[in-house]
Structures are given as structure tokens and as C-alpha cells.
């Protein structure tokens with residue numbers, strides 16, 4: 001009852017369920033009217049953007065207790081229309097109009113990454129194998145089954161080289177976080193988790209307008225801002241949830257966030273560094289790949305997974321962590337948002 005404002009990430013309630021204006025609707029359903037309720041949209045990064053708006057509302061002193069959420073209901077329409085709806089977050093004039101889809105765009109990024117850096121098809125598959133294994137220990141994951149490199153390679157082709165098991169699924173989901181000022185948090189919670197860094201960057205939506213596509217440059221800008229704000233660097237991060245909407249997305253993310261050298265994400269994955277018991281566990285939740293990707297909710301859900309890890313409440317997928325990072329990408333990289341969370 002003390003919540004002063006709400007920020008909700010949502011990609012396209014209008015297209016998925018014919019419902020726009022969802023922030024006020026949710027505030028009403030949650031019994032929070034008449035608080036100010038705002039929807040944020042930046043494609044698949046809508047959730048992390050809501051989180052960032054919440055952080056800014058608290059940091060500015062405008063509010064000291066807000067709720068941040070993310071939500072998407074994607075399964076009420078046929079895959080064909082879902083794909084078309086998601087593609088609205090690509091460049092309409094130059095990409096979607098010609099039939100381009102997100103699996104297609106990420107397939108081009110994958111091919112380019114393989115060409116420039118020598119990343120192998122098997123290394124992409126290893127991302128899916130790891131994330132499906134992690135999801136086995138997440139009761140909230142959409143897909144709790146294990147797979148193998150052969151299983152990924154032999155799954156139905158979606159957009160060459162990406163098969164079904166390289167893709168995140170179509171998902172319904174929601175996630176919520178209560179954010180408070182430091183003073184208020186200490187009054188309300190025994191072990192609050194602190195957001196010490198918050199960064200966001202943009203890039204051209206259309207792939208062909210970028211200087212390079214084997215690197216997601218918005219990730220570099222967003223993490224630079226978050227690292228500077230927190231005074232932390234990649235070596236300080238103990239656990240991370242990154243945007244693996246497609247397996248190549250995770251490889252680009254761990255490179256862009258500085259966990260390994262640029263171009264070495266495939267090798268880093270193959271050597272086991274991103275495994276749950278590795279140097280830097282990545283996507284302990286199962287990631288977008290296996291936990292699911294309800295687009296507007298994903299960025300908030302990532303921060304929740306990091307919170308559970310830092311609090312020691314992650315059950316069978318618990319790792320040893322004091323500092324964590326959440327990385328959410330909009331579309332093929334037109335937006336990236338990074339948050340750093342600490343005990």
C-alpha cells in the first residue's frame with residue numbers, strides 16, 4: 001500500500017492480446033490505483049528498461065518505494081503472427097518489410113561471427129546444452145529437458161545455422177521487483193540487494209547500418225556505463241544472466257561484457273568457463289533459451305535470478321556470488337541495458 005509508482009516493461013500487449021495501456025490496467029488489478037503507472041518499451045529490453053526507470057525514480061529522490069514489473073502474453077496468437085509481431089521491433093522499412101525475422105537476423109550475426117572469429121557451429125550448440133542443463137534445476141523454467149550437441153545440430157532448421165534448439169521460445173510470463181531507496185530498503189528488508197550500476201545504450205536497429213555486426217555495440221556502451229557507475233569491472237562479476245535469445249546472443253554477450261576477449265566467446269564456452277561450476281556461471285536460470293523469453297518480462301526476471309543467487313535462495317542451481325550482472329538486449333541490438341547487483 002506504500003508503493004508510490006509502477007514501471008512495467010511490455011513489448012506489444014496490443015498485438016499479442018489486443019490490450020494497450022497496460023500499466024494503468026495492472027495498477028488497477030493490483031489494487032495500486034491511483035499511483036502513476038508507466039509502460040516502457042524497447043523491444044525485448046522493455047523489462048530492464050522498466051528497472052532502469054525505477055532506479056532513476058529512486059536515485060532522483062522523486063520516489064522512495066516503487067514497483068517494477070515486466071509482462072508478456074505471447075501464446076494466444078499463432079507463431080506466424082508472433083514472429084511478425086516480434087519483427088515489428090526490427091527495422092520495418094529495411095528488414096521486416098522484406099520478410100526478415102529475428103531468427104534470420106541473429107542467423108546473419110552468427111554467420112558473420114563464425115566468419116570473422118572462427119566460432120564453430122558446435123560452440124553455439126554448447127550454449128544451448130548448458131542452458132537447458134541449468135533449467136533442469138529451475139522450477140519456473142519453460143523447458144526442463146536436457147539436450148546434447150547432436151540434439152541441437154539435428155533439431156529442425158529455423159534460420160541457418162540456427163536450429164530450434166538455438167532459439168528462445170515463445171513464452172507467457174511476468175516478473176516483479178520492489179525497489180526502494182537505501183534508507184527505506186533497510187527498514188523493510190533484512191538483506192536487501194543493492195543495484196550499484198545501471199547502464200543503457202542504443203545502436204542502429206537495422207543490421208546493415210552498423211559498422212560491424214559480429215559485435216553488439218550497444219552491449220559495450222551499456223556495460224561501460226554500468227561498470228563506471230558501480231566502480232566494478234568484468235573481473236568483479238561472480239554470476240550473470242545475459243541475453244541468449246539465440247545461442248549466438250550469449251557468445252556476443254560474454255564478449256561484449258568483457259568476461260572474455262572479443263571473438264573468444266565460443267572457445268570460452270567450450271572450455272567450460274560459463275558452466276554453473278565454471279569461472280563465471282552464465283544463465284543459471286536456464287536463460288532465455290530454456291527458462292523462456294516472455295519478451296517484456298525477461299529483463300526483470302534476469303534481475304530476479306541474480307537477486308536469488310546473491311541471497312543464497314537459488315536452490316539446486318545456487319552458485320557462490322557477491323556481485324552479479326543482468327544484461328538485456330532489445331531486438332538485434334538496437335538497445336542494451338545492463339544492471340549490476342550486489343549483496
Ligand code: COA
Pocket residue numbers: 044079083086102103143158164165167168169170245289293295331332
Ligand atoms: N526451444 C526448444 N523447444 C522448442 C522451442 C524452442 N525455442 N520452441 C518450440 N519448442 C518445442 C515445443 O515445445 C514443441 O514440442 P512438442 O512437439 O514436444 O510439443 C515443438 O518444439 C514445436 O513447437 P511449436 O510451438 O510448434 O514451435 P513453433 O514452430 O511454433 O516455434 C520457433 C518455434 C523457433 C519459431 C519459436 O520458438 C520462435 O520464434 N522463437 C524465437 C522467438 C523470438 O524471436 N524472440 C525474440 C528474440 S529477439
